Amino acid sequence: MANSTLRWGLFYLVTLPLLGVSLLVAVGIGSTELPWETILRVLLARLLPEGWISTEGISNADAVIVWMIRLPRALVAALVGAGLALAGAIMQGLFRNPLAEPGLAGAGAGAVFGAVLAFVAGWSATTVITLPVCAIAGSLLSLLLVYAMATRAGITPVSTLLLAGIAVSSLLSAVSSLLISLNIMNWQVAQEIVFWMMGGLEARTWTHVWLCAPLVALGAVFALLHARELDLLQQGEDVAAAFGVDVESDKRMFIFLAALLTGASVAVAGSVAFVGLVAPHAVRMLLGPSSRTLLPASALGGATFLVLCDLLARVVHPPTELRLGVVTALVGGPMFIWLLLRRYREVSA
Amino acid sequence: MTGRAFTKAGRAPFTLLFATAVVLTLMALLTPTAGIVRATRQDVDGPPPFQRPSAQWPRTFNDLDGDAVVLSRPPRRVVSQFWSIDEFLYSLLPPEQIAGVSATAYLPGVSNVHDAVVRHRPVVSSDPERVVAANPELVLVSSSARADMTAVLRSTGIPVYRLSTTFTSLRQIADTILHVGYLTGADAQAERAHQQFLDTLEKARASRPPHIPPPRVLGLGGTFSYGRNTVFHDVVTTVGAINVAAEGGLVGYSAVSTEQILRWDPEWILLAAEQGKEEQVRSRVLNDPAIALTQAVRQGRVVVLDARVYMPMSPYTRRFLEALPSVLYGQ
Numbered sequence: 212m213a214n215s216t217l218r219w220g221l222f223y224l225v226t227l228p229l230l231g232v233s234l235l236v237a238v239g240i241g242s243t244e245l246p247w248e249t250i251l252r253v254l255l256a257r258l259l260p261e262g263w264i265s266t267e268g269i270s271n272a273d274a275v276i277v278w279m280i281r282l283p284r285a286l287v288a289a290l291v292g293a294g295l296a297l298a299g300a301i302m303q304g305l306f307r308n309p310l311a312e313p314g315l316a317g318a319g320a321g322a323v324f325g326a327v328l329a330f331v332a333g334w335s336a337t338t339v340i341t342l343p344v345c346a347i348a349g350s351l352l353s354l355l356l357v358y359a360m361a362t363r364a365g366i367t368p369v370s371t372l373l374l375a376g377i378a379v380s381s382l383l384s385a386v387s388s389l390l391i392s393l394n395i396m397n398w399q400v401a402q403e404i405v406f407w408m409m410g411g412l413e414a415r416t417w418t419h420v421w422l423c424a425p426l427v428a429l430g431a432v433f434a435l436l437h438a439r440e441l442d443l444l445q446q447g448e449d450v451a452a453a454f455g456v457d458v459e460s461d462k463r464m465f466i467f468l469a470a471l472l473t474g475a476s477v478a479v480a481g482s483v484a485f486v487g488l489v490a491p492h493a494v495r496m497l498l499g500p501s502s503r504t505l506l507p508a509s510a511l512g513g514a515t516f517l518v519l520c521d522l523l524a525r526v527v528h529p530p531t532e533l534r535l536g537v538v539t540a541l542v543g544g545p546m547f548i549w550l551l552l553r554r555y556r557e558v559s560a
Numbered sequence: 561m562t563g564r565a566f567t568k569a570g571r572a573p574f575t576l577l578f579a580t581a582v583v584l585t586l587m588a589l590l591t592p593t594a595g596i597v598r599a600t601r602q603d604v605d606g607p608p609p610f611q612r613p614s615a616q617w618p619r620t621f622n623d624l625d626g627d628a629v630v631l632s633r634p635p636r637r638v639v640s641q642f643w644s645i646d647e648f649l650y651s652l653l654p655p656e657q658i659a660g661v662s663a664t665a666y667l668p669g670v671s672n673v674h675d676a677v678v679r680h681r682p683v684v685s686s687d688p689e690r691v692v693a694a695n696p697e698l699v700l701v702s703s704s705a706r707a708d709m710t711a712v713l714r715s716t717g718i719p720v721y722r723l724s725t726t727f728t729s730l731r732q733i734a735d736t737i738l739h740v741g742y743l744t745g746a747d748a749q750a751e752r753a754h755q756q757f758l759d760t761l762e763k764a765r766a767s768r769p770p771h772i773p774p775p776r777v778l779g780l781g782g783t784f785s786y787g788r789n790t791v792f793h794d795v796v797t798t799v800g801a802i803n804v805a806a807e808g809g810l811v812g813y814s815a816v817s818t819e820q821i822l823r824w825d826p827e828w829i830l831l832a833a834e835q836g837k838e839e840q841v842r843s844r845v846l847n848d849p850a851i852a853l854t855q856a857v858r859q860g861r862v863v864v865l866d867a868r869v870y871m872p873m874s875p876y877t878r879r880f881l882e883a884l885p886s887v888l889y890g891q
Contacts, residue, residue: 243693272692275716280689336704337625339711382581389585396784396813399704414688414709530684 296513299487325349343478350474410536485543634745635697647874669834767885768800778826832870
């Protein structure tokens with residue numbers, strides 16, 4: 212017990228400052244040179260009461276770059292990382308499988324479908340929120356389909372849920388591909404779609420922050436409030452029922468939360484792989500499987516991971532940015548293999 | 561949302577999946593049509609002819625979204641976020657006034673303004689941070705620019721103006737010369753460039769010698785061709801030729817099969833390639849067994865034009881209007 216508390220304490224002692232430093236570095240590094248003093252003064256002038264920090268000598272362009280371009284981007288990275296990691300932790304608990312990831316319930320493919328539809332119909336050029344709203348709508352539509360297909364006589368077996376999720380994901384991915392192929396002659400739209408599908412956080416504004424933050428916060432709060440139920444469901448549905456858990460109702464809720472978190476994340480960042488798989492897996496190996504510990508730690512780990520990946524995407528090949536989904540896959544993939552090998556060695560030992 | 565509410569649907573999951581597949585596929589097939597309908601309404605009729613504003617400043621312009629952009633004086637630093645807008649700007653403004661261009665401007669194989677951008681190094685405008693740091697007084701974006709990109713710039717107080725860049729006729733290009741010119745305060749240069757464009761059009765119209773029947777021309781861009789309501793069609797008919805794709809019923813920029821090409825049997829096939837890749841592009845066509853049976857291939861009339869000349873969708877379209885008669889009529 213003392214050992215796990217110590218681990219828990221060490222984890223937060225390391226990860227919280229790491230997230231803070233990562234966010235600061237993400238705001239500090241960009242495609243134009245800005246002195247650190249200017250960056251700190253802009254941030255503090257905005258966060259503290261007016262007049263406390265002098266903004267003399269700071270140009271409007273510098274203030275705008277820090278506050279309206281870099282900071283929202285860093286915050287969206289943290290929110291998306293947290294959202295995907297939480298969704299992954301929920302799915303891994305629900306399916307009792309550490310290889311489960313947020314897209315299993317079809318929410319990711321649904322969000323991509325909604326976004327692709329917005330692109331080809333020209334809606335993405337109208338307002339900032341149209342694209343993310345279409346993506347969220349797509350993820351919820353997908354969830355409805357998956358749930359409708361997997362439920363019989365009021366019962367939703369997890370295995371059927373998984374199969375329905377795979378089927379709906381495949382269907383929505385095929386329709387998205389059909390939409391792209393029918394519009395490939397409009398190369399600029401096709402290019403936008405392909406880039407979006409690879410994940411990215413360029414041009415993220417405070418609108419994206421305010422769109423994503425409440426949904427991620429809602430998902431996180433509800434998940435944490437029902438952490439006990441998730442733990443019990445991991446022991447099996449019979450065991451959970453024996454402990455008074457309304458199994459079907461809670462499964463619905465967790466699936467909905469995972470879809471909401473995934474939809475909100477994909478809506479503002481496109482397809483970003485491996486965060487939802489690697490973060491909870493790594494945290495589970497460090498801190499154990501208890502959801503009360505796992506969920507907030509996964510959120511923190513996922514947020515830190517994605518902020519760092521976005522930073523890497525921006526600095527590796529300047530001035531071109533690598534696509535965020537490519538970076539998370541290139542970093543997350545080997546990390547995941549390493550985690551699996553380590554787990555295998557522990558089990559073998 | 562209770563389990564019971566889904567019981568009936570849950571009894572036939574495969575039926576539900578099949579029905580969903582049908583509905584979504586229909587949506588996918590119809591959505592491009594909706595896009596085309598929108599494009600057709602906007603671009604076949606085209607945006608209304610540009611109305612010259614008064615010579616005084618401030619000037620108010622309504623962009624493609626209907627948003628009013630008020631410019632108190634001619635903008636001294638302008639950013640373009642689209643490749644054809646780059647070329648409009650460089651044909652009207654001194655290079656020092658152009659603070660940002662699309663990434664395409666830096667591609668030597670396709671950009672007509674590459675030499676100028678390499679000399680003056682404007683920022684690449686896909687990065688909002690660089691655009692803001694360049695302190696522009698006006699940013700011009702295309703009809704398909706994403707709203708979040710324009711929103712970032714607007715939120716910083718920079719005037720952002722959405723221009724129609726989906727050209728389907730030469731008149732629209734000519735109009736846009738005036739539009740961009742009056743937006744940027746280059747009124748006189750715009751009128752001169754506009755007149756030059758019209759003069760080139762007139763010369764192109766008179767280019768076909770009367771004794772030569774209208775040549776039958778096919779333009780190919782990969783496996784796509786240019787039907788009615790395209791700039792290519794407008795250029796080809798202006799020089800007195802026949803666009804076989806339009807004659808065959810094609811509308812807009814659409815995929816064509818080799819079977820269609822064989823049926824249309826063009827006398828000329830026009831292609832585009834970057835410098836150094838001409839033979840690669842030509843051989844792809846010549847090696848197609850169906851296309852090899854067309855008159856164009858049998859008579860050695862497969863012409864590969866420089867990609868910078870072949871339909872630049874900007875004032876540089878004049879180069880295509882000047883090049884095509886020399887190809888078709890040996891002028």
